[in-house]
Amino acid sequence: MNYLASVGSYAIMIREVFKKPTKWRIMKSLIFKEIDELIFSSLGIIIFISFFIGAVVAIQTALNLTNPLIPRDLIGFATRQSVILEFAPTFVSIIMAGKVGSYITSSIGTMRVTEQIDALEVMGVNSLNYLVFPKIIAMLFYPFAIAISMYVGIFGGWMAGVFGGFLTSEDFITGLQSDFVPFHIAYAFVKTLIFAFAIATIPSFHGFYMRGGALEVGKASTTAFVWTSVVIIILNYILTQLLLG
């Protein structure tokens, strides 16, 4: 019953986020600030993770190709498919649920604990619109980060494959270009956008409705990460079934 009540509260929160908008002049600066906090400040970790994930996928594929009849360019193909379909959109989103999600929950939760949200409400500000809406808009730029992740992941695979002596650069590029389905890119970005919404709103929900003090802010951040990850994994399954199944 508690879970159902939380889902109901979450739906009400989403409705409130889009009601009674904050003045555009102020909202614009909040959106730019959130793009900086949520997207630009995450690029470093996204690039780092993507590079090594791509590299590991390439090495593992190469080490499992023991049959001489299977062409080596399959390494490039497998790296591309793994990175574009799963690792960039899903794996990176789970990392972002931890990095960005904990930032969102703790910042909103601290505002709750220190009565800053009450101060907004007393002034007549729609605190949900003021706090959550800019995060949702900022996360619309998340697919750009995932596009970078895809590029860097494949580049990592190329580096590991070629410099590890598993295949030539030409073989990797041949594999990369073979049987390319453009819809896979669309599928990845649709997933990314939906995950972005979850990453912006679920941690906001846990921060906004938390009660207690500093310790509870920490607990809320952990709970937000767990639930955002669970939702991403479930949505990943549903979207894959709907779009590729």
Next chain:
Amino acid sequence: MIEVRDIHKSFGDAHILKGISTTFEKGKTNLIIGQSGSGKTVFLKCLLGLFEPEEGGIAYDGKLYADLADEEKRDLRQEMGMVFQGSALFDSMTVEGNVKFPLEMFTKQSKSEMKDRVDAVLKRVNLIDAHHKFPSEISGGMQKRVAIARAIVMNPKYLFCDEPNSGLDPKTAILIDNLIKEITEEYNITTVINTHDMNSVMQIGEKITFLKDGLLEWEGTKNEIFKTDNEAVTNFVYSSDLFKKVRQMYIKEQN
């Protein structure tokens, strides 16, 4: 003026406010006192419109809050200023940013007009060189003064303060009390202060409302509180030896 008409408020099975009626007059510092759990905070949040009572109503200058349309409620909120117990300053903004926030949100003033207004209210609360400091860089007393400046920057009709001098040293607490009283008289606003501090009661309490178990137990002025024989009030107000002695001296002086 704020008229409270028989308000009731519950949370689940807990009946917190059990029918409170009173009035808070314009240009006066009205104090709400009572033990922890007496319903003071819930009462203040009802006055602020953060909680809506299940029964009864609150009228602001004759307008019943429950009868107002959403837009009118929003407009009314902009006529309210609030000083929170922990100041509730936006910690990512400077002092100037905090005070300017309501002006940016709700007015169409130019940057120079906003700056002039911010300078004026910060000067009024005796904060001159703190414009570019963050709340974490100033003392508790200064934070309270910034909170007061933010609360009055929109020229409110109603000022609410929750424990405005908690956590402050006695000298700063008196300064904050006096500042609130001066501002109340100067701006002719209805001020309601939720407090535990008996020094505040003696210093600025023009009307004192004592709550007990969600009911209004006693009301009166700071002079009347010395003479009252209401046991709950005397047990609460004169729980310390110092205040007992002050009371005895006052009664002796009057006789």
